[in-house]
Amino acid sequence: MKRTTSAGILSIAALAVAALAGAGLNGAAEAQDKGPFANQIAARHGIMLYRAMNIGALGAMAKGEVAYDAAAAQKAADNLAAAAHLDDSMLWPEGSDNGAHAGTIALPALWADKAGFDAKYADFRAATEAMQGAAGQGLEALQAEMGKLGPTCGACHKAYRAPTN
Amino acid sequence: MKRTTSAGILSIAALAVAALAGAGLNGAAEAQDKGPFANQIAARHGIMLYRAMNIGALGAMAKGEVAYDAAAAQKAADNLAAAAHLDDSMLWPEGSDNGAHAGTIALPALWADKAGFDAKYADFRAATEAMQGAAGQGLEALQAEMGKLGPTCGACHKAYRAPTN
Numbered sequence: 001m002k003r004t005t006s007a008g009i010l011s012i013a014a015l016a017v018a019a020l021a022g023a024g025l026n027g028a029a030e031a032q033d034k035g036p037f038a039n040q041i042a043a044r045h046g047i048m049l050y051r052a053m054n055i056g057a058l059g060a061m062a063k064g065e066v067a068y069d070a071a072a073a074q075k076a077a078d079n080l081a082a083a084a085h086l087d088d089s090m091l092w093p094e095g096s097d098n099g100a101h102a103g104t105i106a107l108p109a110l111w112a113d114k115a116g117f118d119a120k121y122a123d124f125r126a127a128t129e130a131m132q133g134a135a136g137q138g139l140e141a142l143q144a145e146m147g148k149l150g151p152t153c154g155a156c157h158k159a160y161r162a163p164t165n
Numbered sequence: 166m167k168r169t170t171s172a173g174i175l176s177i178a179a180l181a182v183a184a185l186a187g188a189g190l191n192g193a194a195e196a197q198d199k200g201p202f203a204n205q206i207a208a209r210h211g212i213m214l215y216r217a218m219n220i221g222a223l224g225a226m227a228k229g230e231v232a233y234d235a236a237a238a239q240k241a242a243d244n245l246a247a248a249a250h251l252d253d254s255m256l257w258p259e260g261s262d263n264g265a266h267a268g269t270i271a272l273p274a275l276w277a278d279k280a281g282f283d284a285k286y287a288d289f290r291a292a293t294e295a296m297q298g299a300a301g302q303g304l305e306a307l308q309a310e311m312g313k314l315g316p317t318c319g320a321c322h323k324a325y326r327a328p329t330n
Binding site for chain 2 (some may be wrong): 039040042044045046049050052053075078079082086087088
């Protein structure tokens with residue numbers, strides 16, 4: 001009979017964590033170069049990019065740049081809602097603003113007005129749910145929800161993000 | 166009676182997309198600097214980091230570095246499973262390997278063995294579901310699943326990722 005000892009389990013767990021640490025790719029190097037929150041900043045940036053890609057797919061249809069495709073629109077909306085609802089609370093530690101770190105354009109205002117940030121974030125999440133219900137229901141439904149979703153992105157960016165150019 | 170015209174809706178949609186384009190932060194600049202897939206690479210890197218953070222929280226408990234906390238363990242496992250199940254298929258375009266791009270350590274082998282990659286990815290996703298069922302059920306349950314989850318990370322990293330040091 002083969003048994004896994006407790007020590008064996010811990011050893012496996014340690015290996016697993018060591019393997020995972022590498023998931024940060026050059027995360028450790030980044031952290032050294034860019035400060036203690038480099039991984040949090042890179043993670044939230046990556047998740048924002050993922051959302052932007054999926055909104056981009058919906059927006060291209062809304063604007064008529066790409067032919068409306070109900071299945072593709074639904075998929076993009078599902079992806080967006082899933083990414084919007086990720087618990088990213090650990091990715092916004094106090095002190096990870098653009099005053100302290102070169103790798104972010106998050107303004108200190110985000111932390112100074114955390115309640116406002118949370119409220120605007122909730123609006124965005126709700127808008128992605130509405131989009132999820134509409135995107136597959138026809139171009140006009142998608143366009144109408146895009147007109148509501150966009151401002152929820154802008155509300156946060158305008159208040160808590162440095163201008164991008 | 167106030168009506169939103171079709172042109173008005175499209176204008177709002179265009180604004181929304183413009184606002185969102187900025188979600189890439191300096192994504193456009195990155196894309197210019199690092200090649201056409203800089204955003205995909207940054208997005209998948211960020212999502213990997215998010216997963217790693219949550220596995221790290223579970224691993225710290227598994228190793229006894231942090232006291233076991235059922236609620237915290239469950240939250241980390243929920244986060245991990247949600248991030249593992251994101252449809253990230255658009256983040257791995259052909260040609261976004263480390264032979265073509267400096268910003269990634271994904272090996273060409275990933276694309277040469279796409280079926281293998283998909284199978285290993287499915288194993289990882291299944292392991293995160295098992296962890297989700299176990300993490301809140303006690304330290305030993307968490308440790309046992311960590312011993313199964315870790316190798317699913319390692320299987321992909323060993324086959325499709327350049328060594329990190």
